[in-house]
Amino acid sequence: MDEKAAQAPAGAPGSVPPAIVVMGVAGCGKSAVGIALAAALGVTFIEGDRLHPPENVARMASGEPLTDQLREGWLDAIGERIAAPVGQGEGVVAACSALKRSYRARLSGFCPQIVFLYLEIDPATARRRVGNRKGHFMPASLVDSQFAILELPAADERALTLDATRPVGEVVATAVRQMRRS
Template structure:
């Protein structure tokens, strides 16, 4: 955990990615967090290509080659917002350290809030929702790919057993730091 993030005084809240596997509540928490801080919210799902959405809808997990252009689009959108003097909150799986490193290379000072929990809890949540293109059986591949946020990465891990409001409170209280 470092505190040397280049966040300008005009932007006291660093840009943040709410990350985790499908069904962990990234979009719900991200939207609530952005609203509570008066920031713009970007749902990373909205930046997937039509091809990637079709691949997932057909039941095939994305490869690194599929994900990298998507992650770059997300980071570019965050960087553009920063260039305009605006910090953002993004919901994005950001499952691997290399994905987060790529995003941090484009958005210095980027902070991650990982929503983590037991696979059976997430599977239960998924059984009660219908996602546009992400079938529930892809959850296994998400957990297999997931590299939890490491101690040397800017951000924090929050249990998804908490309510969305409690998660937002924990993130706000910590200002995105462990």
């Protein structure tokens, strides 16, 4: 999806932020919600998982969680991909776990207008969803390690929390409605 943004200018009444990062643990639905949200807004979608270096993918596929250091280059790649369309006046939605406050701050360094859409889910549902996926490098055994490092968005962060167990269309409609009110 590489369409021009079809939204009001950032900051205009009823507009949505120029950059939205759909975040949360594996299995919460970041990609499904991100794709649908980008389509609803007529903006570019960035799949963060595709930007992992091969070494990171191999580590995760073997059941090894990534360290903060291993995530740095990946977060920078996502941040750069977010900043490019925003710098051209276009909107963007990205899927990225952004599990820690420091990761969200790193992404915001590339685009201060980012709003994070946190998809909240319980560990059992996340493990079940990841276990049922086909063809993805992330094993269900790593879900608990993601919950272990998860830092919920704080009140001083630009973030919206939604229930990831709701249908994708409902999550997207709620996100758009709430962001337009902000």
